[in-house]
Amino acid sequence: MKAIETHNLTKTFNGVIIAVDRVNLSVEEGEIFGFLGPNGAGKTTTVKLLTTLLRPTSGTAKICGYDVVRQRSKVREKIGVVFQEPALDTELTGRENLDFHARMYGLSRKEREERIEYVLNLVDLVDRADDLVRSYSGGMKRRLEIARSFMHSPKVLFLDEPTLGLDARARFTVWNYIKRLNKEEGITIFLTTHYMEEADKLSDRVAIINNGKILVIDEPEELKNRIGKDVISITCSHPEKLREIVERTDLNVVRTTNNLLVVSVNHGEEKIPMIVEVANENGIRIESISLHKPNLDDVFLHYTGRKLGG
């Protein structure tokens, strides 16, 4: 059985705004599935549809075989969710937040006590468990939310931008917890993010979404290989003119945006002198040139014509 399966899942608001447009997904059990896209791409709306918070306009979605519209309660029993915005009761202690969550899922007193200790240990919050959540740092709140989301041992965990607003260190810590959860508890994780590095590091497969539509789904390495071995980014005075020139060679143009030309090549370091030479011959002034291994940002640029960061 698939952990998540959608067929032409669509959500429109006021009949005009298409937030999610005929999305087809199939996520295997135990997989970490990255959902990568810029702000406003439809990631959160998709999560809300899959977690039964919104009803689809058309199409279907199933979680562990249960329909998100007709079997909402069953779906909710199977899932855990960490929302983009913090959703903890700051007037309660960390332990009380976890206890409330466990009670809502019908865990017995013994189960609750054991499970609370286990999840607090897993996210290193045992020492602060009895403090009011309002005294927690952003990273601690996020860790508590993650701990809370798997209190009831869900089959599928939805993490909507779990590291948004965290500093690099806290982000790295959260990544470790996500990996550990997936490995130790075998939970399927559906992770939305607009951080390409996050999707790259954590995901078994990545779907790139833009304007509500899924553009491509594959393993991160496969996606990057589609671009080429190396990526050369050239900032110059006439990118379109340079594009026409390099297209006549064996270089593969990824995109041109504003004054940037991105090309993918094999053995990029050998191609740079040739690019500089043809640019000079044609009166094109090169402002900067860089060579790097392809990342998901380049993949995003390749499919959408714009960079993920904006």
Next chain:
Amino acid sequence: MKELRCVAKKEIMDNIRNKWIIFSSGILVLLLLTSLFLMPSLKYCADFKEAISQLAKLVSPIVPIIALILGYASIAREIESGTMEALVAMPISRREIIAGKFLGLLAVLVISISISFGVSAMVIAFSRTMENFSYFFLFMLYTILLGSSFLALSFFFSSLLRKRSSALILAIFIWFFFNLIMPLIQTGLLLEVGMKGALAGKIPDWFYALDFLNPLSMYTSLVDMLAGSAKNLPSFYTPYSLVAVFLIWILLFFLLTVLKFERTDI
């Protein structure tokens, strides 16, 4: 049902620590005690029946404030802070969430009023002899009804809003409306339409019927009836009808909140 109890319990835990609830409940105790011991009209009063009309004047502005503090942001705050999103993603229906929250708030209100009245009753019982103690108990029940109606009202308005600040402004307006604006409208209408009858000593029946739209007027009337100071009332205007209308108020706004919340995108 188990989940409903959980939501109610959490609501109680959330609000029992609310410093404004503690503060306003303290004010209520203080008012009841100081008035019973310092106000000349109450100091030498040997009968609760005589005392409650005057006590009601002190209680009636405070209890709606406690109820409004409890209810005004109960839903809006959770939507604003994001905790409602987490709650509706749990295996519990929206109807149960609203019922649990309302019952939790109601419990805090009842506890607050009961403690305030209970402390006053104990102090009185130990310090002086008063007859008709049962009237004091009825007076407390009517006060709980008053508070509950304001709680239901503010709970409903909280479901219409997504921000705590807007909910606060609306709560302040509700208090002013029922304490000042509505009595003014009622009196204005009486002067304009029913002046002739009023001068002849007969208040028209519709004037009493208008009381059903204001929990504060209903409360004052109930207390006056309890104290025996209400006279020449129309046949439909009895303690039973007033209590029934109170219950309708509470149920109506509770159901409206359920309907609204079930249609809200969180």
